[in-house]
Amino acid sequence: MVGSVAFDSIETPAGRRERCLGGAATYFSLSASFFTDVRVIAVVGEDFGRRQEAVFQARNIDTRGIEHTAGKSFFWEGSYLENLNEAKTHNTELNVFAAFEPKIPEAYRDSEFLFLANIDPVLQRRVREQMPDVKLVAGDTMNYWINDHRPALLEVLKGLDVLLINDTEARMLAGNNNLVQAARAVLALGPHTLVVKHGEYGATAFFSGESFTPKAEGAQHHPFRAPALPLEEVVDPTGAGDSFAGGFFGYLASQGELTPAAFRRAMFYGSVMGSFACERFGTERLQELTRKEIDDRFIQFRELTHLD
Amino acid sequence: MVGSVAFDSIETPAGRRERCLGGAATYFSLSASFFTDVRVIAVVGEDFGRRQEAVFQARNIDTRGIEHTAGKSFFWEGSYLENLNEAKTHNTELNVFAAFEPKIPEAYRDSEFLFLANIDPVLQRRVREQMPDVKLVAGDTMNYWINDHRPALLEVLKGLDVLLINDTEARMLAGNNNLVQAARAVLALGPHTLVVKHGEYGATAFFSGESFTPKAEGAQHHPFRAPALPLEEVVDPTGAGDSFAGGFFGYLASQGELTPAAFRRAMFYGSVMGSFACERFGTERLQELTRKEIDDRFIQFRELTHLD
Helix, strand or coil, rough: CCCCCEEEEEEEECCEEEEEEEEEHHHHHEEEEEEECCCCEEEEECCCCHHHHHHCCCCCEEEEEEEEEECCCEEEEEEEECCCCCCEEEEECCCHHHCCCCCCCCCCCCCCEEECCCCCCCCCCCHHHHHCCCCCEEEECHHHHHHHHHHHHHHHHHHEEEEEHHHHHHHHCCCCCCCCHHHHHHCCCCCEEEECHHHCEEEEECCCCCCCCCCCCCCCCEEEECCCCCCCCCCCCCHHHHHHHHHHHHHHHCCCCCHHHHHHHHHHHHHHHHHHHHCCCCCHHHCCCHHHHHHHHHHHHHHHHHHC | CCCCCCCEEEEEEEEEEEEEEECCHHHHHHCCCCCCCCCEEEEEEECCCCCHHHHHHHCCCCEHHHHCCCCCCCEEEEEEECCCCEEEEEECHHHHHHCCCCCCCCCHHCCCCEEEECCHHHHHHHHHCCCCCCCEEEEECHHHHHHHHHHHHHHHHHHEEEEEEHHHHHHHCCCCCCCCHHHHHHCCCCCCEEEEEEEHCCCEEEECCCCCCCCCCCCCCEEECCCCCCCCCCCCCHHHHHHHHHHHHHHHHHHHCCHHHHHHHHHHHHHHHHHHHCCCCCHHHCCCCCCCHHHHHHHHHHHHHHCC
């Protein structure tokens, strides 16, 4: 996976944390590491030290693709004081990310699954082009790239099997407020599958044609919706979407065959990981999680939604 | 059931309709009529004639409790031009509803299920008190009663088994923005079960204690979420919530035993009926619906949510 490793200063109704370890690459890889081996491509500055490295090591995440360079790591400051569903950004400093040229270590070349987290689509495309033979490639993006870098983004979409974005982004990308119509328009741009994340209401997958990837077994043409868990307290929603993506894609990568049933379970595991991410600040909850807790919550998600 | 029979003038992105037959009692009873025998208590004016009566007759709905009186029927005018999830009210004329004194026909006295649609809680309570021995009583309300008639509403809540309201109403009633905490606070006010409707994201049921009614068989303590169907076009969302309630409660009334499994199916049937209601203006879609279409869509809802 390629994405950002960052320091985040976050304020929510539950409190405030200064410069905790964050970034899509961090949330995604911690989350995916419960299901499969994860290799990260990113860039960090001199403020990323042994303490931060240890967070990845503890989950056996391969960090050989994290480039260390002079300067400061990506920094984001935001709050969720009025609305837990949407971050208000106060400050973004690209820092070392501004000149990032992703390099794929030789040891990563046999990876079969590739995730392009939310970064400049030009960089997403460069990584994609260096990994032409992967079995499945998924990606994320955000409003900024959709609005201001559309041509570059459209090139990336052509090479994606699965695109994961939120409601607002799907509607914005399609220029259509109806979710079903927006999904069809987005699928026409390239991805075989679109996963739309609804925050506290879960996520819906839409499929183009009969299969969620040309290499998948079987057919899944009707949409599929995974719920989110009604949570007693949302401490910090930062990284919930990336944790969803990590659970979803990590679970898929752990499956021998990409069947529709495996895809549906992947949606549930995505929601499970997203729900854990919200329970504590930053990556705190993901760091201390166990596979047993994950599987127990998967059962809870089944009980929440299944008739029998 | 007791509720309003009304004329609605509605504008949505799909067009405009003048004075179509509406009101919670109309949507609820049409919807419930696909599952069980329905008896309505309401009041109408001289503008309610044979054409309107025929809509109820076609579905074998008992209208002996609809009082005809001098004056005009309840009238509502609203639009959904900016947001299909929330009506903007332009005009409300209570008309004959202002002096409504609900009377329960003798023929209705053996009803086992009672639904109190969104009307003045003082009236809801009077109906409830005249039907003390029903097996299950459910009700709805809205922001106006929650904010400006809270003491009367709280009296009604004490006598309810199931309360059905939307997200905003649940948070308003509880004075708490977290859905799980709000649900717990609402359940402490009386209802054994709270069904929170999320519009295009479905509905979630929360349970107090172990059973959804003291008279139910078995236990259902974890929340249950029914999805909504991703719709190609929402023509008119008016009455979707009342149609949900009609499908939900009508299905429950059709079941011999009030088991947790029957409750979960009822949630799905509620969502099914809500989805149909949105497909055409007013009650048009409900009027032409068949049980076969309903059961086909129930299967679609299962496919949308179930892992296997």
